[in-house]
Amino acid sequence: MTNLENNRVTKLLNVEYPIIQAGMVWASGWRLCSAVSNAGALGVIGSGSMYPDILEENIIKCKAATNKPFAVNLPILYSDIENHLEILFRNKIEIVITSAGNPATYTPILKEHGIKVIHVVSSKRFAEKAEKAGCDAVIAEGFEAGGHNGREETTSMVLIPLVSSAVSVPVIAAGGIATGRQMLAAMVLGAEGVQVGSRFVASEEASSHINFKKAIINSSEGDTILTLKELAPVRLIKNNFYEEILKAKQNHATVEVLRELLGKGRAKRGMFEGDLEEGELEIGQVSALIRDIKPAAEIVKEIWLQFREALGNPLK
């Protein structure tokens, strides 16, 4: 497997497997992050749902729980980003995954601090911007991914080759990947690594509410949808909250009305507090393939073994 030995993602991140756990809000605290890193993949703390003090606490606990590399996900549009940056610098975070914003804004200052920067994109255009801004790699996230997503709606099958052919930095594929065969498919399409989100929400260490984890393993095809395109497109499980969005739209709701309906705390209410009807449940289409909740280390091992098996026998 010569090409795996030269894999630029494992080299860049100094990890055993080119698998990154996505920094999902309300799921990705120090427990999940350290479990994934200890298993040989890259754990990520999702700062998008954390106040600065909570982020710092998670970083400190994560460092106590693993000696392996881990990263912090930083949504660029986060309101208190200057405080977050200060915490990343103070705690000597080595890898930062930026998302939801212009890569040119913070990449230079992160690089000045010697941090490796990976930016999440949903288009070739933004991948080129990220490369130009000095990012070390890009994560190409397809339409099937959970949570916030691009307006182009380009799926992984098309986005991965589009982005791979446009940039020379390594491309990490995200969206629709929960198994080793999906990982291999992404790498056949030109990715050098994968970012896995939904599968890790249904892990024992995710801080997500057990109701939400059970909703994932009980979901089936067509249960998620990309919605709220008037604000920022987000993929979630259809529930009563989603029905309310639909009703509001049928009544010709303005953007302001939709923003008020979403309100503050919807995501926390759904994913962290377990309100399956009135909360926001961000998850990917691949949830239809996830049937059990298990330790994160087992998920890493399973994906890797499936990937190796598939690589040896690509046509089933």
Added chain:
Amino acid sequence: MTNLENNRVTKLLNVEYPIIQAGMVWASGWRLCSAVSNAGALGVIGSGSMYPDILEENIIKCKAATNKPFAVNLPILYSDIENHLEILFRNKIEIVITSAGNPATYTPILKEHGIKVIHVVSSKRFAEKAEKAGCDAVIAEGFEAGGHNGREETTSMVLIPLVSSAVSVPVIAAGGIATGRQMLAAMVLGAEGVQVGSRFVASEEASSHINFKKAIINSSEGDTILTLKELAPVRLIKNNFYEEILKAKQNHATVEVLRELLGKGRAKRGMFEGDLEEGELEIGQVSALIRDIKPAAEIVKEIWLQFREALGNPLK
């Protein structure tokens, strides 16, 4: 490549390569169909845009142009389907690909006539229905595909493993496939063959208007969208006609108003007559990767060579 030798799709169809040309409206007449079949893949006549006499003429000309197997695509919701069926039987068509409707409706009568039946699905649920109805294979078509599509919006990355694990008949993947690497990715995910649409529209033999072919090779990411979900979801290139749809929706148009706006002949006007602004231009997201118009035989050869190369070297 032992598994390729046992490929169930090539055996079922009696073709050299497990590649099927999609039966696209206004593109797939006898010229494209026979060129693809002569190149070792399965050509398909798209009857959805043909009156009965035109269909019969195309079948007769196709038989004169190739001794290889070919198929006819039959949209089940076609208004004059009884006449179409009569023509298929009279001309001893051996393979029929049904789409856009319930597989239980016509599979039995087609099977009675000794015809191999493949049904196009966009969900696991319909794949199971198709298998139960006696179909010999299913085509699993992802959200990224051009033309009419499912309401679940499941992408190829998720749909192929979902369908493959649900049925025991061979699964042929469609949606987002224009290169050999995409073909291999689909097969890694569990497909035993692929159906290629958009790539063959940009072929010399497609009966599509040259303006439309040029629009495809000049398109980029985000240029197509799945729209008209109020009627039947269809993926098309955004143009003035699409802007009119948007405007109508902003004005709270009813289903009837949208149906009137679509009218009759939009598809012909766009894809066959070359009106790029007022016509309907059905194409897949993968058009962003298609950069040239070439003979169908070269497309078949190119995909197959890329596929074999990728199989020998799956990690670039």
